[in-house]
Amino acid sequence: MRVRLPMLVSTHLAAINHRTLRPSIGEVVMQQGTLAERVLVVLAGELSVKRTEAGGQSRLIATVGPGEMAGEMALMGDQTHSATVTVSRGPAELLEVKADDLLQAAVYDSDLIIELLALSSHRCRETSRHLALILESLDALNTQDHSTLKRCCEELERDYGQSLSSSADLLQQLAEKIQAVQPGTLKHTSDSCADNG
Numbered sequence: 443m444r445v446r447l448p449m450l451v452s453t454h455l456a457a458i459n460h461r462t463l464r465p466s467i468g469e470v471v472m473q474q475g476t477l478a479e480r481v482l483v484v485l486a487g488e489l490s491v492k493r494t495e496a497g498g499q500s501r502l503i504a505t506v507g508p509g510e511m512a513g514e515m516a517l518m519g520d521q522t523h524s525a526t527v528t529v530s531r532g533p534a535e536l537l538e539v540k541a542d543d544l545l546q547a548a549v550y551d552s553d554l555i556i557e558l559l560a561l562s563s564h565r566c567r568e569t570s571r572h573l574a575l576i577l578e579s580l581d582a583l584n585t586q587d588h589s590t591l592k593r594c595c596e597e598l599e600r601d602y603g604q605s606l607s608s609s610a611d612l613l614q615q616l617a618e619k620i621q622a623v624q625p626g627t628l629k630h631t632s633d634s635c636a637d638n639g
Contacts (some may be wrong), residue, residue, distance in 0.1 A: 448483050448509050448535070450554040451539065458543035463536040465529045472513055472527035472535065477588050480540050481513040487534030495527040505530065514561055572598075579613050583620060591617060 463482070465471055471482060474494060478565040482489075491504040491512065503525060506512045512527050548555040575594045582590035609638055 448485065450484055450551065450557055451537065451544070452639050454544075454547040454551065454554070455537075458539060458547055460537060460539045460543075463534075463538050467529050467532045467534070470526060471529060471531050472523045472525070474524065474526040474594070475522050478513060478515060478521060478541065480518065480538055481511055481544060483511050483537040483539070485535040486510050486532075486536055487529060487536075488531035489527050489534070489536075490530035491525045491527050500526070511561060514539070514558065514565075517545055517558060518562065546607065576613075583613070583617060588617075597615045 462485075463471070469490065472478075474492075486508055488508075489506040489512055490502055491506060492500045493503050495498045506527070513523065517525055544558075548558060575598055579591055579598075580586070580595040582594060589611065595613055598610045598613075
């Protein structure tokens with residue numbers, strides 16, 4: 443997917459409006475809640491994707507690297523960006539394409555539409571797996587099952603890296619608080635999410 447998607451998009455560049463962006467590290471390239479009219483293909487660098495719920499704090503939910511796309515929900519009819527996207531590693535080079543233009547190109551290119559659908563499907567599966575691991579971890583905390591908690595934390599760290607290390611950290615903190623309030627529960631919890639910071 444990382445190789446095919448940019449290649450397929452590039453085959454249509456002569457016919458669609460596009461531009462190359464070279465934003466600085468820390469620069470916001472998409473703002474949560476703003477109108478979603480464009481997609482970005484990362485050619486170089488890395489983007490961090492953070493979401494803020496009402497009344498909550500900003501949480502890192504994903505990183506987007508070379509060959510990947512950000513803002514693809516604009517292709518699916520979503521009117522606003524669901525997260526804030528910031529350049530986290532540079533030098534960054536992004537290909538900006540209007541969502542409507544890319545969709546029009548995809549109508550005549552079955553390979554492109556398949557790759558776009560594959561990207562959306564992959565991200566939905568990853569989100570479902572992430573949620574399942576978090577729910578399983580919470581259940582393990584509730585039932586004092588330290589081996590399951592440890593496995594879930596390790597999977598979050600291994601499979602999702604930086605984007606979910608904060609989730610593993612929060613689970614560790616919660617386990618420590620439970621152990622402090624109820625000594626003797628969740629034995630060996632201090633090792634449950636080791637090395638996730």
